[in-house]
Amino acid sequence: MRILLTGQNGQVGWELARSLLPLGSVITLDRHQLDMMHPETCRAIIQQHKPEVIVNAAAYTNVDLAEDEIELANTINATATGILAEEARKVNALLIHYSTDYVFDGTKSTAYAEDDVTNPINAYGRSKLSGEQAIQKTGADHLIFRTSWVYSARRTNFLLSMLKLMKTRETLRIVNDQTGAPTWSRSIADITAHVIKQAWTERHQGRFKSGIFNLSGSGNTTWYEFAKSIAELAKADAQFKQSLMIRSIEPITTAEYPSKAKRPLNSKMSHEKIVNRFNIVMPDWQECLRLCMQDVV
Numbered sequence: 001m002r003i004l005l006t007g008q009n010g011q012v013g014w015e016l017a018r019s020l021l022p023l024g025s026v027i028t029l030d031r032h033q034l035d036m037m038h039p040e041t042c043r044a045i046i047q048q049h050k051p052e053v054i055v056n057a058a059a060y061t062n063v064d065l066a067e068d069e070i071e072l073a074n075t076i077n078a079t080a081t082g083i084l085a086e087e088a089r090k091v092n093a094l095l096i097h098y099s100t101d102y103v104f105d106g107t108k109s110t111a112y113a114e115d116d117v118t119n120p121i122n123a124y125g126r127s128k129l130s131g132e133q134a135i136q137k138t139g140a141d142h143l144i145f146r147t148s149w150v151y152s153a154r155r156t157n158f159l160l161s162m163l164k165l166m167k168t169r170e171t172l173r174i175v176n177d178q179t180g181a182p183t184w185s186r187s188i189a190d191i192t193a194h195v196i197k198q199a200w201t202e203r204h205q206g207r208f209k210s211g212i213f214n215l216s217g218s219g220n221t222t223w224y225e226f227a228k229s230i231a232e233l234a235k236a237d238a239q240f241k242q243s244l245m246i247r248s249i250e251p252i253t254t255a256e257y258p259s260k261a262k263r264p265l266n267s268k269m270s271h272e273k274i275v276n277r278f279n280i281v282m283p284d285w286q287e288c289l290r291l292c293m294q295d296v297v
Contacts, residue, residue, distance in 0.1 A: 001200060003027065004051035004093075006034050006084075007058030011152040012098060015189035016057055023196060027051065031058065037072070039080035046087035053196055054088050055096040056081060059128075063102070064260035066124040077127035082134030089140035094199060094208075096192060101148035101180060101216070103129045106264020113270045114146070114212045122261035132212065141208060143199060145192070145215040145274075148267050149226075152185035153295035158223070162230045163296065166246040176224035176251030180267030181217040184288035191215060195278050213277070214269035217285030224251040229286060233293050 001024030007013035008028040020026045027049055031037075034045050036058050046054070060066065060076040081097060088095040102125030103118045120126045135142050151157040159182075165172055192215075202208035221229070227249050234240035254263065271282045 001025070001053060002049070002051045003053045003055060003196075004046070004049050005029065005055045005057060006036070007031070007056070010057055010059070011150055011155045011157060011185040012188050013057035014154060015152070015186045016055055016192060019186075019189035019193040020055065020196070023193060034058070036076040036080040039075060039083045042080055042083045043087055046084070046091060046093075050091045051093050053094045053096065053200070054084060055192065055196075056084055057098060059098065060124070063122060063124045063263075066127065067122065067260045070123045070127075073123055073127040074130060077124075078130035078134050081131040082138065085135040085138040085140045085142065088142070089138050093140075094196070094203060095135065095140050095142040096196065097131065097135055097142060097144045098188070099132050099144050099146045099212070100125065100128045101146060101267040101269055102264060103132070103146065104264055104267070106178075106266040108266055111268040111270040112214070112266075114214060114273055121264060124261060141203065142210045143195060144212040145188070146212065146269065147183050147188055148180045148216040148269060149182045150185055150188070151182055151292065153292055153297075158182075158226065159230060159289070159292065160296070162227050163234060163240065166231060166234060167243050168245060170245050170247045171250065172227060172246065172248075173250045173252045173257070174224040174227045175254055175257050176222045177253050178263055178265050178267065179220050179222055181220050181269065182226055182285045182289060183216045184283070184292050186292070187217065187283045187288055188215060191280060194280060198278055211273075211277075213274040214271055215274060216269050216271070216282070217288055218271065218282040219285050220268050221285065224249065229289060230293075233290060237293065
């Protein structure tokens with residue numbers, strides 16, 4: 001199996017570069033080797049390597065900055081993604097792509113299913129939804145995974161931001177009225193590898209069906225409770241304990257923490273579809289957090 005991976009240095013891409021290795025030959029590309037800011041350059045790369053699977057982990061992910069860089073966010077998350085899908089169809093490759101819970105507006109009271117009506121409330125969410133639609137229009141074989149609250153032991157994310165702040169502040173005020181599922185990048189990568197292996201068999205047996213699937217941690221929490229869990233684990237670990245200044249974490253509302261981009265209040269997502277299709281168990285977000293913190297240096 002020849003796999004081409006984009007965005008190799010991102011949170012998910014870094015983990016994918018390792019999780020995909022047992023499946024075959026993996027060609028890893030960073031943003032300098034495949035520049036999603038110039039979408040047309042993607043065509044030559046795909047035609048050069050002619051992969052059998054394309055895993056697109058490259059994305060524009062700065063939610064607040066996207067409000068000012070709408071065109072750039074759309075170029076990377078929609079236009080370039082659509083071109084990858086066009087080229088995937090030409091070489092008969094399976095395209096794996098990652099989307100977001102932010103395609104929903106967060107007004108539903110229960111967990112979102114994949115076929116619920118989308119209604120993104122920020123520029124980032126709109127660009128990712130456009131990417132989904134661009135893929136679907138090409139007719140390429142594809143699997144789109146909607147993730148949420150992604151974190152890892154590297155790059156920039158909520159976990160690392162909290163650990164840094166806890167070393168310099170005694171009190172933190174964290175939003176407590178947005179609900180979702182923190183998702184470890186390694187879980188995303190490992191599940192992706194499992195799914196590709198099954199999808200590979202389905203395609204060769206002529207029974208593969210493209211689709212969108214929710215892929216996030218099991219269980220739900222708020223940003224405030226997420227931060228509290230990080231603090232509890234840090235205080236129990238000698239590696240972190242001595243450098244911590246944090247004494248209290250206070251819950252606040254979204255209205256008390258204004259940001260450039262609006263966030264959905266409810267990002268809970270149902271896992272029934274992915275569990276039934278690929279026979280997997282979604283990992284518990286708290287256990288994943290504990291494991292991930294062991295990798296933080």
